[in-house]
Amino acid sequence: MTSVQARATGALEVRGLEAGYGKIQVLWGIDLDVAEGEFVAIIGANGAGKTTLLRTLSGLIAPRGGSVSAFGRPLRGLSAARVVRSGVGHVPEGRQLFPLMSVRENLDAGADYLPAARARAGRNRAFVYELFPRLLERERQLAGTLSGGERQMVAIGRALMSDPRLLLVDEPSLGLAPALSASVFAALEQINADGVSVVLVEQNVHQSLKLADHAVVLETGEVVLRGTGSELLSHPRVREAYLSL
Amino acid sequence: MDTTLLVQALVSGVLAAGLYALVSVGLALAIGVIGIVNFAHGEFFMVGAFLAYQLFVTFGIDPVWSLFIVAPALFALGAIIYTSTIRFVLKAPELNQMLLTFGIGIILQNLALLIWGGDPRTIAGITYRGIGYQIGGVSIGLVPLASFVVSLVLVLGLYWMLARTPLGRAMRAVAQNRTGAALVGLEVNRVYLVAFALSALLAGIGGVMIAVIQSPTPVVGFAFTLKAFAIVVVAGLGNIRGILFAALFVAVAESLVATLVPNGDTLRNAVFFAIIFAVLIRRSWRTA
Numbered sequence: 001m002t003s004v005q006a007r008a009t010g011a012l013e014v015r016g017l018e019a020g021y022g023k024i025q026v027l028w029g030i031d032l033d034v035a036e037g038e039f040v041a042i043i044g045a046n047g048a049g050k051t052t053l054l055r056t057l058s059g060l061i062a063p064r065g066g067s068v069s070a071f072g073r074p075l076r077g078l079s080a081a082r083v084v085r086s087g088v089g090h091v092p093e094g095r096q097l098f099p100l101m102s103v104r105e106n107l108d109a110g111a112d113y114l115p116a117a118r119a120r121a122g123r124n125r126a127f128v129y130e131l132f133p134r135l136l137e138r139e140r141q142l143a144g145t146l147s148g149g150e151r152q153m154v155a156i157g158r159a160l161m162s163d164p165r166l167l168l169v170d171e172p173s174l175g176l177a178p179a180l181s182a183s184v185f186a187a188l189e190q191i192n193a194d195g196v197s198v199v200l201v202e203q204n205v206h207q208s209l210k211l212a213d214h215a216v217v218l219e220t221g222e223v224v225l226r227g228t229g230s231e232l233l234s235h236p237r238v239r240e241a242y243l244s245l
Numbered sequence: 246m247d248t249t250l251l252v253q254a255l256v257s258g259v260l261a262a263g264l265y266a267l268v269s270v271g272l273a274l275a276i277g278v279i280g281i282v283n284f285a286h287g288e289f290f291m292v293g294a295f296l297a298y299q300l301f302v303t304f305g306i307d308p309v310w311s312l313f314i315v316a317p318a319l320f321a322l323g324a325i326i327y328t329s330t331i332r333f334v335l336k337a338p339e340l341n342q343m344l345l346t347f348g349i350g351i352i353l354q355n356l357a358l359l360i361w362g363g364d365p366r367t368i369a370g371i372t373y374r375g376i377g378y379q380i381g382g383v384s385i386g387l388v389p390l391a392s393f394v395v396s397l398v399l400v401l402g403l404y405w406m407l408a409r410t411p412l413g414r415a416m417r418a419v420a421q422n423r424t425g426a427a428l429v430g431l432e433v434n435r436v437y438l439v440a441f442a443l444s445a446l447l448a449g450i451g452g453v454m455i456a457v458i459q460s461p462t463p464v465v466g467f468a469f470t471l472k473a474f475a476i477v478v479v480a481g482l483g484n485i486r487g488i489l490f491a492a493l494f495v496a497v498a499e500s501l502v503a504t505l506v507p508n509g510d511t512l513r514n515a516v517f518f519a520i521i522f523a524v525l526i527r528r529s530w531r532t533a
Contacts, residue, residue: 060424080427089428096425098418109418112411113430162429 011036011166011197012057012088016066019056026052028221029066034166034214036071039188039198041208041229043242044218050201051093053218054168057199058090059083070166085114089164093171095155099144103135106143106154110161117163127194128157131187149180156187166197173204185211205242209233217242249382250504258500259493260389263396264458266492268451268469269476270400270485271444277483278420278440281331282343285350287470289445292353293319293452294461295361301368308368308457315449323445327438335437350466357463365460374457392454399447400489407485416440420483468514475517478524495520 012034020026026049034040042050055061057068059080068075070088084090098106107125111117117124129136132153138146143154152172159167169188173181185207192198192211202208209215212229217238225237232238272286293315300311326349334342376387407413418426419436427433451469455461476495480487499516503509 058428060427079432081430081432084428084430092424092428094424096422096428098421098425100421101417105414109414109425109429112414158425158429 010034010069011038011071012199013069014057014066015068017053017056017063017068018065019052019061019063021052021061025064026221027056027063030218030221030223032216032223034197034199036165036197037192037195038213039192039200039211041212041215042199042201042218043205043208043215043232043238045241047220048218049221050218051170052221054090054170054199054201055092057083058088058092058168060090060092081113084162084164085116087163087165089159089162089167091155091159091167091169091172093174095151097143097151097154097158100142102140102142103146103150103154104139107135107157107161110158111163114162117161120163121161124161124163128160131160131190132157148175149177149184152176152180152184153187156184156191160191160196164196166199167191169198169200171201171203173202173207181207205238206233209238251501253383254500254504255497256383256385257389257504258497260385260393261500262493262496263393263400264451264454265472265476265496266400266489267396267454268448269473269480269492270403270488271447272470272473273477273480273483273485273488274403274416274440274447275444276477277485278416279331279335279437280483281335281441282339282346283441283444284343284347284470285326285353286346286444286448286473287466287468288350288353288357289319289323289448289466290452290455290469291357291461291463291466292322293449294456294465295357295366295452295463296449297453297456298361298366298368298461307371308453312450312453315453316446319449319452320442320446322449323442324438326445327441331441332434332437350470354463354466361463363462363464365462366456367460368456371457388454388457392458395454396451399450403443403447404486412439471514471517475520478521 010033012032014030014032017030018025018027030053042053044050052061056063059075059078059082063076070086073086075083075086098109107128108121111121111124134150135153135157138150143151146154156172172184176184181204188198188200189211200208209229209232215227215229215232216223217225217232225232225235227235268290272283275281275283296315296318297308297311300306300314301308330345330349334345373387378385407416415431415436418429419431419433423433455465476488476491479494480491495517498520499513502512502516506512
């Protein structure tokens with residue numbers, strides 16, 4: 001796809017984005033494009049600003065400069081509650097579930113407050129249970145009593161219930177056993193195949209670059225490398241810094 | 246010991262528990278949903294009482310009907326106080342939050358003293374206040390009975406709202422995880438506003454009842470803040486469902502001490518302090 005086409009049908013367009021906390025600026029002029037249906041990975045060391053980038057995109061943090069638009073609609077200045085209405089779902093760091101609600105209630109919460117998503121809740125719930133059959137078995141269990149992997153499944157499922165066209169996913173493999181993390185990656189691949197654009201932040205560089213159409217490397221709040229997933233997998237700087245090869 | 250006196254004390258305690266639960270459940274709602282310990286909560290109760298008094302004096306409105314004016318007025322007052330003050334300290338240290346609500350309480354109390362003075366105010370001449378029933382030597386007043394029933398209906402209604410309605414689910418979601426709630430499309434601040442305003446409304450309704458049951462002064466609010474705190478502590482901070490039983494326990498304890506201990510009536514407030522101390526000490530043993 002050429003860049004002109006990518007811009008015409010862009011799922012996400014980020015220009016010169018700056019953000020931070022209090023007196024500390026974390027992001028310094030990020031540019032990022034995600035075409036519709038594309039899978040983009042963001043890699044980088046701890047503290048590079050990956051999570052801050054996702055939190056700024058989904059409206060949890062107000063940006064200090066630059067612009068963000070999703071599907072041609074500007075997002076800057078919108079609250080998180082409004083960003084999700086623009087079709088952008090966020091699977092946040094730490095999962096942020098409702099621990100005293102059941103798995104089913106957590107999932108339904110993803111759709112309850114969005115009229116468009118509520119209309120598709122049945123279809124989306126079926127898709128979530130197809131992706132993660134374990135959640136159907138645990139439907140009545142309180143989210144706070146689930147294992148780490150199951151919580152991650154609920155977090156992804158809840159975001160899918162908001163019927164997103166773009167899904168921002170923060171470190172889904174964190175704290176998961178390899179087999180579980182493989183099944184979470186497989187689910188993300190299937191979600192993407194279903195037509196949802198994905199922006200994935202991951203420590204597991206090898207897995208995420210294998211899945212990604214495009215990827216960017218973030219260092220101290222700036223994009224230092226861009227390329228296709230396979231280009232970056234073989235890039236010496238990536239191999240040395242992130243793959244320990 | 247005189248059994249009639251004991252039964253009378255138990256019945257009075259149970260009847261008082263309704264009103265206590267109504268006031269405490271609002272305090273627990275603010276703690277549980279917003280995470281704000283509202284030391285001005287009893288003042289909402291006091292404002293409700295004096296609004297009912299003023300509506301009666303100026304317009305001759307019976308307290309039963311003024312409920313329908315006081316409730317929305319207190320909802321509005323709660324919303325104004327949330328919007329103008331509370332929402333700015335949500336992320337501030339707890340001590341700052343407590344000082345703020347304490348300050349709001351002092352302002353409301355002193356405004357009331359300016360307007361109504363320090364003397365007890367009675368809503369005089371309402372006929373149903375004198376009505377009571379005698380059952381085997383135990384007397385039950387119509388007004389305490391009605392206040393018990395109305396309070397119980399409101400508290401159970403709140404439980405139902407939290408468990409079954411979209412607004413209730415939104416409040417639980419916001420209480421359990423603020424970030425998660427924002428990400429599923431909830432405007433967290435708006436849910437907080439409604440919870441705080443609702444908390445003030447429930448206290449205000451309790452205030453209307455106390456205006457009929459007693460002859461309150463503008464300092465009545467502090468006593469009820471204290472009572473509500475004892476109940477919230479017994480139930481466990483932020484535990485809304487435990488309020489009903491905690492209120493029953495605290496109100497019956499107060500009633501028994503006031504009735505059965507010589508000069509017990511002067512010990513009423515001491516009962517609440519004693520319960521707060523006992524519960525906190527017991528919890529610290531359990532966790533130590």
